[in-house]
Amino acid sequence: MVKSLAEAYVHADIAWPRLIVDGDRAVGFLMAFLDADWHEDGGSVVRSGLWRLNIAAEEQGKGYGRFAVESVAAELRRRGATEFYVTWEPGDNGPEGFYLGLGFRKNGEVVESETVGVLDLG
Template identity: 35%
Template structure:
């Protein structure tokens, strides 16, 4: 896909792979395309039943998130994440987790600027981040 930089392609699975995972894990995955009008500009997928997170945390896990290169830096990622936060709150979730690659500071910096905190934990060479919602 030409929608991401080479570096970004290392950080997120191709959307077709994510959709296959969603199909195979339909009770767990919540995939959505991100549109600007009629134009698809990104993809997001939640894990709505994360097995690695204590149920007491009442959390969702942001499993996949990408915005096409030509639409990055324009606020669309933040707006998409705002909608995900709305869904989390509607579903009465207290926490949203994600993990990200640490190379070249992105997307780590994006998440930290949004309000996530660094848990200090690594999962498969990715830093685990947490956003407290309540």
Template identity: 35%
Template sequence: MVVVLREITDDNRDSVLELHVSPGQERFVSSVRGSLREAAEYPHAKPWYRAVYADGEPVGFVMLSWNVEPRPPEIHGPWFLWKLLVDERHQGRGHGFEVVRQIAELVAAEGATELLTSYVPEDGGPAGFYERLGFVPTGESDPDGEVLMRLALPWTPAGRLPA
């Protein structure tokens, strides 16, 4: 499996916008369309986003706040994994793990010493996924009740995660 992060262009926009999580996961991550709307609404959060491709097929979406001046509680950073969506048909194949690995390498190369993210603390959410990757809770929550987590960089995964 080759996972590549690609810019969203006129050529791939429609296929990326069609990606979605299962109905039970919609409370944990917004749609690609909703994420792009947030990026436009919060340019000061320096959104950096890419389509996730596996073996040439769009399978997900990722968005970061890229080296932003933190302004809690609205903006976390400087490096914040804002959105990670893997289409429901492509989950459980290691795509999310590979995206986080690539993002960790990208931001570490820019001088980042940590990557932050957050999650909705409800059953069925992504907390376990992030914990398996090595993210640890910071002890803080955002105004919406999302738990903030930190991944120390540089990060060397211990190998492939079990599905």
């Protein structure tokens, strides 16, 4: 989480860090990116999405991750976004099933070996 907080400080213009709590217990952390320049095929587009999502191991499977993603989606909609982006490392133990189960679809892009997913917010 220290790395994430440092990145949020350095990228304060696009970072949206949030602690995920249940009552008085911290159960996770998320950081979204808002209106970030996304370099694509030599060009640049502006995108918003989920930069980082960490749920404590003992808290996984309890709906906190879904809550976090839905919270980011609500904030992006409030800001007028029509798409919500996320990337993940492919692999058997990765979060691909989680994101696809929430309605994200692979858009065919790969960024630094990570799969890019997008959720339509319309």
